[in-house]
Amino acid sequence: xxxxxxxxxxxxxxxxxxxxxxxxxxxxxxxxxxxxxxxxxxxxxxxxxxxxxxxxxxxxxxxxxxxxxxxxxxxxxxxxxxxxxxxxxxxxxxxxxxxxxxxxxxxxxxxxxxxxxxxxxxxxxxxxxxxxxxxxxxxxxxxxxxxxxxxxxxxxxxxxxxxxxxxxxxxxxxxxxxxxxxxxxxxxxxxxxxxxxxxxxxxxxxxxxxxxxxxxxxxxxxxxxxxxxxxxxxxxxxxxxxxxxxxxxxxxxxxxxxxxxxxxxxxxxxxxxxxxxxxxxxxxxxxxxxxxxxxxxxxxxxxx
Amino acid sequence: xxxxxxxxxxxxxxxxxxxxxxxxxxxxxxxxxxxxxxxxxxxxxxxxxxxxxxxxxxxxxxxxxxxxxxxxxxxxxxxxxxxxxxxxxxxxxxxxxxxxxxxxxxxxxxxxxxxxxxxxxxxxxxxxxxxxxxxxxxxxxxxxxxxxxxxxxxxxxxxxxxxxxxxxxxxxxxxxxxxxxxxxxxxxxxxxxxxxxxxxxxxxxxxxxxxxxxxxxxxxxxxxxxxxxxxxxxxxxxxxxxxxxxxxxxxxxxxxxxxxxxxxxxxxxxxxxxxxxxxxxxxxxxxxxxxxxxxxxxxxxxxxxxxxxxxxxxxxxxxxxxxxxxxxxxxxxxxxxxxxxxxxxxxxxxxxx
Numbered sequence: 342x343x344x345x346x347x348x349x350x351x352x353x354x355x356x357x358x359x360x361x362x363x364x365x366x367x368x369x370x371x372x373x374x375x376x377x378x379x380x381x382x383x384x385x386x387x388x389x390x391x392x393x394x395x396x397x398x399x400x401x402x403x404x405x406x407x408x409x410x411x412x413x414x415x416x417x418x419x420x421x422x423x424x425x426x427x428x429x430x431x432x433x434x435x436x437x438x439x440x441x442x443x444x445x446x447x448x449x450x451x452x453x454x455x456x457x458x459x460x461x462x463x464x465x466x467x468x469x470x471x472x473x474x475x476x477x478x479x480x481x482x483x484x485x486x487x488x489x490x491x492x493x494x495x496x497x498x499x500x501x502x503x504x505x506x507x508x509x510x511x512x513x514x515x516x517x518x519x520x521x522x523x524x525x526x527x528x529x530x531x532x533x534x535x536x537x538x539x540x541x542x543x544x545x546x547x548x549x550x551x552x553x554x555x556x557x558x559x560x561x562x563x564x565x566x567x568x569x570x571x572x573x574x575x576x577x578x579x580x581x582x583x584x585x586x587x588x589x590x591x592x593x594x595x596x597x598x599x600x601x602x603x604x605x606x607x608x609x610x611x612x613x614x615x616x617x618x619x620x621x622x623x624x625x626x627x628x629x630x631x632x633x634x635x636x637x638x639x640x641x642x643x644x645x
Numbered sequence: 646x647x648x649x650x651x652x653x654x655x656x657x658x659x660x661x662x663x664x665x666x667x668x669x670x671x672x673x674x675x676x677x678x679x680x681x682x683x684x685x686x687x688x689x690x691x692x693x694x695x696x697x698x699x700x701x702x703x704x705x706x707x708x709x710x711x712x713x714x715x716x717x718x719x720x721x722x723x724x725x726x727x728x729x730x731x732x733x734x735x736x737x738x739x740x741x742x743x744x745x746x747x748x749x750x751x752x753x754x755x756x757x758x759x760x761x762x763x764x765x766x767x768x769x770x771x772x773x774x775x776x777x778x779x780x781x782x783x784x785x786x787x788x789x790x791x792x793x794x795x796x797x798x799x800x801x802x803x804x805x806x807x808x809x810x811x812x813x814x815x816x817x818x819x820x821x822x823x824x825x826x827x828x829x830x831x832x833x834x835x836x837x838x839x840x841x842x843x844x845x846x847x848x849x850x851x852x853x854x855x856x857x858x859x860x861x862x863x864x865x866x867x868x869x870x871x872x873x874x875x876x877x878x879x880x881x882x883x884x885x886x887x888x889x890x891x892x893x894x895x896x897x898x899x900x901x902x903x904x905x906x907x908x909x910x911x912x913x914x915x916x917x918x919x920x921x922x923x924x925x926x927x928x929x930x931x932x933x934x935x936x937x938x939x940x941x942x943x944x945x946x947x948x949x950x951x952x953x954x955x956x957x958x959x960x961x962x963x964x965x966x967x968x969x970x971x972x973x974x975x976x977x978x979x980x981x982x983x984x985x986x987x988x989x990x991x992x993x994x995x996x997x998x
Contacts, residue, residue, distance in 0.1 A: 376779055434963040440779055441708045445908055446962045448710070452901045453955035460948035566897070573790055576783045584780065614798040618791040625772050625784065632776055 343483045348606045354490035356598020357497030360591045361552050362575035363582065364504065365545035367590035370579065371521035371638075372541050374440045378447040379427060381572025382454040383420050383546060387553025388563055389458055390419045391471060396463030400563065405471055417550045423454075424546035425539060433535065458565040466564040475558055493555050500551060501591065504544065508587075513540055521585070574601070577624050583634025592635055597624070658974045659833040662919045663826045665975075666692065669923060670818050682818055688926045689821030690882045692919060695906045696828040697875025699918035701868045702907060704841055706848035707778045710900055711785030712876045714792035717895035718765055719758035719877025720884040721796065721803060726754035727885065729811040736809070739801025751815050751885065755824075758881025759874040766873025767866070774865040789900065797892045808891040816886040824882055828875050832915055840867050898951075902929075905958045911968025916975040924969060929954060 362380065369375050391405035391412075404415050431450050435443055475489040508514040519527040520537045528534050549568075556571065557563065574597050575590075582593025600623055604616045612619075628634075666689065673685045698712050725733070725740060726749040733745050749757075773784040796803045803809070835841045844864040846854040855861055884890050902925070910921020932953045938944035961968060 376783065431959050431963075438962070438966060441706060441782070442962060442966055444708055444779070444782060445904065446959060448901065448904065449955050449958040449962070452897075453952060453959070455897075456948055456951040456955065460946065460952070569897070570790070573786060577787055580776075580780045580783050584777075615795060617794055621787045621791050624787070628776060628780070628784075629772060632780075 344606075346484060347486070348602055350486055350490055350494075351606075352599040352602035353595070354493040354598075355602055356595035357493050358552055358556060358571065358594075359574050359578050359598050360594025361497055361500060361548050362571050363578040363590035363594040364501070364587060365548035365552075366572070366575055367579050367582075367585070367587050368517075368541050368545055368548075371585050371587065372517065372524065372538060373432070373443070375432060375443045375447060376440070376576065377545070378444065378572070378576075379451040379454060380545065380549060380575070381568030381570075382451050382458075383424055383549035384553040384556065384568035384571055385458060385563075385565060386423055386454065387416050387420045387550040388469075388557040388567065389462055390416055391557070392462075392467070392469060392563070394461050396461075398463075398465055398467065400467040400469045402469075405469070413550075413554075416554060417547050420550040420553070421543045421546035424542040424549070427454075428538065428542045436534075455565050462563075462565070464565065466562050468562055469557060470561060471554070471558045489555075489559055493559075496551060496555065500548065507544075513537065517541060577621065581624055581627060581634055583637040585638030586634070586636050589634055589636035589638065596635070600624075654976075654978070655837065656833075657976050657978070658916065659829045661975050661977065662829050662916060666822055666825055666919065666923075670822055674818065684926070684930060685818040686816060686821045686886055688922060689818060689825045690816070690879055690886060691903065691906065691926070692825040692922045693821070693828040693882060694876050694879035695903050695910075695918050695922050696825070696832045696915065697872045697877075697879060698903055698907055699872075699912070699915060700832050700835060700875060701865075701872035703912050703914065703918065704836060704844045704848065704868050705865050706913075707865070708782045708904075709785040710782060710904075711788035711792075712872065713895050713900045713903065714789050715762040715766060715873045715876040716880035716883065716899070717792055717796055717892065718762045719880030720890055720895070721809075721880075722761040722877070723754045723758040723881035723884040724809045724812050724890045725802075726757050727751070727812055728809055732809070732811045736804050736807075737802055739799070751813075754885070755878060755881050758884075759878040762877025762880070763870050763874040766870045770866045770869035770873070774862050774869060789896070793892060793896055796895075803892065806892070808889050810889050812884055812888045812890060814885060814888040816882050821882055821886070824878065828878065829915065829919065831871070831875060832918075835868070835871055836915060840864060844868050902954070905954055908958055909961050909968055911970035911972050913967065913972040914970050914974050916973065917968045917970035920969050920975075925954070925957075928957065 362384070365383075366377055366380050369377050369380075391402060392400040393403040395401075404412055407415065427450050431446050432443065435446055438446070475492060476487060478485045478487050479491070506514075508518055516527065516532045517537050517540060519530070520532055520534070524534065527537075552571065553568070556567070560567070575594065578593035578597045579590050580593070581596060582589030582591070597620065601616065601620050604619050605613060608616060608619065670685050670689070673681050694712075694716055697715075698709070701707070701709055701712070725737070725744045726747075728737075728748075730746050730748055733740060737745065769788060773781050773788075776784060797806055799805070836845075843854070843859045844867070846857070847859055847861050847864055851861065880895075906921040906925045907918055908921070909925055910919065911917025929950055932945065932950040935943060935945040936947055936950055965971075
């Protein structure tokens with residue numbers, strides 16, 4: 342029983358990372374119909390921004406050594422600026438393009454960012470120790486929980502509450518939801534399209550920065566493709582949850598986290614290396630029965 | 646007479662493309678350098694792969710990020726058939742006996758390299774072509790990661806992270822050219838067939854096509870299986886070109902380069918697929934020369950080749966979304982082409998909502 346509860350906490354914290362990533366992706370998909378394949382690379386950039394840019398094998402902390410009150414805003418700012426730059430240079434000229442074209446463009450952006458990281462930081466993975474204290478365990482009865490997992494869950498909940506307050510209570514949040522519902526109509530009613538899209542990119546940047554910092558604290562290493570698996574699980578979470586639905590993205594993220602953790606815990610040891618294959622197979626099975634996802638959005642079917 | 650003329654009109658595009666490839670290959674072999682022969686052989690193999698990719702992406706309008714998996718499956722299929730039995734018995738104990746103890750001829754291996762991916766494509770496609778276009782693309786991305794992790798970890802049949810060696814290297818520029826021709830003809834005959842036209846109709850207007858009685862899932866599945874077979878064939882050629890096989894090349898980098906070739910040439914025509922391979926190969930080779938510093942005073946830092954390719958692809962998408970070919974097919978005479986549809990300008994320019 343204790344074992345199961347511990348697995349459940351693992352699932353919650355992993356699912357939290359997937360859910361935050363899926364939110365960043367889902368937010369842009371709702372407004373722009375853009376599947377941002379470069380989102381994972383924003384996560385990598387958040388982690389790489391901690392160290393001094395160089396091709397040396399050992400990483401030297403740069404922003405990572407700052408006081409946490411400076412560290413968080415500076416990393417967030419860097420990622421937000423990068424997210425806005427990708428919008429300005431690649432996606433804004435493609436506002437009228439089809440969804441497949443946008444997806445390919447984001448794939449190109451992803452390739453450019455990954456190879457940019459390679460050029461600046463070199464190709465070898467680097468070890469990095471951020472907030473080592475967070476990896477200690479806290480004892481609750483028989484249960485031993487890594488502090489970092491608690492932090493991850495708390496941060497996930499805080500960001501989600503913050504985002505939903507923003508979307509429901511503030512002027513720009515309401516505009517953003519209107520744009521996601523019907524972009525052209527929202528523009529006719531005075532919503533500034535590019536401004537709202539910019540805010541969406543900035544928020545997805547903040548979410549990516551949070552995921553990047555949490556993930557690098559846990560994994561302790563940097564590589565130029567570190568964000569790709571996270572983003573891929575998040576894409577799958579967005580599809581499972583129901584494309585275009587933010588609650589769906591969150592539910593999908595936690596569902597994927599749950600499936601992956603339970604497979605890791607209960608698969609026979611020699612099959613564990615194929616964990617992701619089993620996870621994706623389960624996802625495809627779910628989609629065969631519910632092709633619209635677990636929580637379908639209302640406005641995904643095109644009007645003719 | 647009329648019949649001959651119409652046959653010429655129908656077949657001119659694939660024949661012109663095959664001749665074009667022969668001219669490029671012939672010009673390159675004039676230099677007589679081994680490096681150039683390697684480049685050309687690799688280019689021809691990529692023609693097979695990109696034409697295979699085009700059969701699904703170009704005709705259905707759905708982007709696939711997973712086709713390099715089929716290339717991987719095809720490459721390993723060819724390696725299982727042709728690698729030395731002594732190596733297979735020591736390193737690949739998980740293979741069935743008929744593969745472990747025998748060594749099959751080249752053409753049999755190529756057939757297997759096309760059939761095995763087609764079977765996998767049928768199983769996968771049966772599930773994912775039911776999803777909407779975008780969800781289907783994401784599922785293909787997941788498939789890429791699954792294949793990569795399975796082939797990297799299934800030690801008893803793929804030798805895991807170490808490599809399969811001793812594959813006979815039978816593929817040079819001209820052998821690869823023959824297969825490129827086969828792929829081009831297969832793609833062309835599919836495209837002008839009833840099934841190809843139905844699929845193109847679903848691409849240009851899914852609602853109207855379904856209202857006219859076209860089965861969307863079936864149309865997509867047919868193209869998916871054919872394109873899996875062609876890409877797998879490209880993988881088999883690649884294995885017998887390299888002579889040594891690991892899982893590493895069949896991942897994001899190759900996925901990007903092949904997609905870039907298709908986008909640069911123009912996704913919605915066969916001519917675009919072929920021209921894209923030639924154009925991107927030339928650009929990549931030029932950038933490589935600049936990186937090596939063999940182009941005079943200007944030396945670019947390592948990595949500029951990848952960055953350059955990424956930026957080129959983004960520029961093409963913004964400035965000329967229909968690619969170099971503009972979505973048209975290469976032809977010498979006959980403006981109207983009754984058998985194949987016009988360039989889908991309307992579909993490209995349609996707003997996103």
